[in-house]
Amino acid sequence: MSLGEADIAALFITLKLAGLTTLILLLLGTPLAWWLARSKWRYKFLVEALIALPLVLPPTVLGFYLLITLGPNGPLGGLSKTLGGPSLAFTFTGLVIGSVLYSMPFVIQPLQNAFAAIGNRPLEVAATLRASPLDRFFTIALPLARSGFLTAAVLGFAHTIGEFGVVLMIGGNIPGETQVLSIAIYDHVEALEYGQAHLLSGGLLLLSFLMLILVYAVNRRFSLVLR
C-alpha cells in the first residue's frame, strides 16, 4: 500500500503550513515574549491571558470567529478583497493566519519562560561591559534562551501539524490546497479506508514522538508546565 497523490499533497501542505507558522511565530513571538518577560506593566496579565486563550478554547470556536473575520464580509477578508486579493477563508493564507493564532501560546510561553529564567543580572553585567540594549539582547539573551527556542519551535511545529478543528472551519477541505494530514485521515476513516488512515496516523504518531524526544533529550529540564 502506498500514499495516494492527494495524501502526498496533504503531507506537503501540512509541513509547509507548520513550517511557515513556526517561522512567523518565532519572528513575532520573540519580541512579544521578551516584552512579556521584562515588562513591569501592571495590565500585562491581560495580554498573557489573551495569548493563552487557544489553550482552553474549543478549536471550533476559534475557527468560527476566524471564518467570520477572514470571510468576504469580515474585516480581514474584506481588506484583502479591497486590495485585490481573494477572501482569506478557504485559502492557504487563511490557514496560516489561523494556525499562527492557534499555536501562539505554544511558542510564546516557552520563550517567555526562557527569557524570564535569564534574570536581570547577566543583562546588567553586559550593560556595565558597554553592551547597548540591542547588543545585550542578541549576545546575551538569545544565546542564554536557546533551549527555550528549541522548545518553542518544536512545540509550535508539532502543534500546528496536529490541528484539526480550526483548519476544518476556515480551510475547508480542498485537496491540494487546504487539505492537511489530520483532515485527510478523517476522510479516509469516513470512507472506511483504514489502511491509508493507519499509514498517515502512524506516520504522524512517529513524527510527533520523535520531535518531543528531541526536545526532552536536548533540554532535560524542559517541562510543559505553563506559568
Place this chain on the structure above:
Amino acid sequence: MSIRARFQLCKEEFSLDVDLRIPARGITALFGPSGCGKTTLLRAIAGLEHCPEGFLQIGNMRWQEEKRFVPPHRRPLGYVFQEASLFPHLNVRRNLEYGLRRVPAAQRKIPLDRAIELLGISPLLQRKPHKLSGGERQRVAIARALAVSPRLLLMDEPLAALDQARKQEILPYLESLHRELDIPVIYVSHSPDEVARLADHLVLMERGRISAAGAITKMLTRLDLPLAQGGDAEALIEATVAAHDKAYQLTYLDFPGGRFTVAHKDLAIGTKVRLRIIARDVSITLEHQHNTSILNIFPATVDEIVPAGSAQVTVRLLAGNAPILSRITRKSAALLDLAPGKAVYVQAKSVALLA
C-alpha cells in the same frame, strides 16, 4: 579630581538620600549594615538604578544631572558584582573579551594580558565558568571589569559570597590593583577587615543616609562613630619600611610618632605599609617602661576619652599626629588621672602588618 553624587530614591521598603563627595583616587569603602543602601548607591552610580533628579560627576565626566542620564553602557566604568555573574555560554577568554571588544581601541589603557596577569588567571582561559571555583570565578569577573579600562571601578562586596580561604586568595590581588593601577575604586563592604586592609577613604552609611565620611585612619579613630565603639575598635597607622634586623629577624617601620618593630617581612626599604593596632592591645603608662617585653612604646598625648560600656573607656591618643585607640578600664583611667592633653606612653602589645 573628585566624585560628587547626589541621589534621592524612594522605594516602598526603603529610601536613599545621599549627597556624597569623595576623592577620585584610591579605594573608597561604602560601609554599613545590610540594607543600609550601599548597594543601591553603587547601582545608582553605575546607572543600573535610575534616580530621577540625581546628580553625578566623576572628575570631569558628568553622568547624570537634571534631565540628562547617561545609560550604564555609555559610562566608562567597571562593575564587579557580589556573585561573579560570568556569562555561562562563554569561556573565560570570551568573557574577558566581551567588554574589551566594545571599547574603542584608543580608550584601551589596560591590555588584556595585564589584567590576566594581575589576577593570575592565565591557566583558566579556555575553561567554561561552571568549571571554575568560586574564587577563580570572582577573579575572572574582576579581570573582565578591568579589561574595559574603566575610569571608575565599582565593586559590590566582591568577597562576600566566598569562604574565608577564598577571601584570603583574592585580597592580595585587590591590594595589588590598588598599588599598580591608578583607577579610583568604590568598594561596598560590611567587613571591617576588608575595609581596614583596602580602603583609603571611608563612607559610613545608615538607613539610606551617609552618617560620616573621611580618610580611613581618621574615621576608624573617631570616637563619635560606631567603628570606635565596638569591641574590635582599631587604629590604622601608615608607616614606611625603614630597616631590617637580620640577627633578630625584625623589620622596623617609621611613622610620625616613632618607629615600630615587627616580625621580619620581606619588603623593600621605603615601601609604604599599613599597621593595624587593636584598641584592646594598647595599654597606657605615665612613664616609659624599660623592663618590659613590649617593644612598641611611643610617647603620646591623650586626645579624647569616651565610655565603652559601664566598666571600660576608649581613649584616643595622638602619637606624632597619628591617632591610636586604647581600650582600658574606667578604673585605670581614673588611677592614671587621664584627661585630654595629658602626656603619656602607649604600649602596643601586638601590631598587624597589613600589606
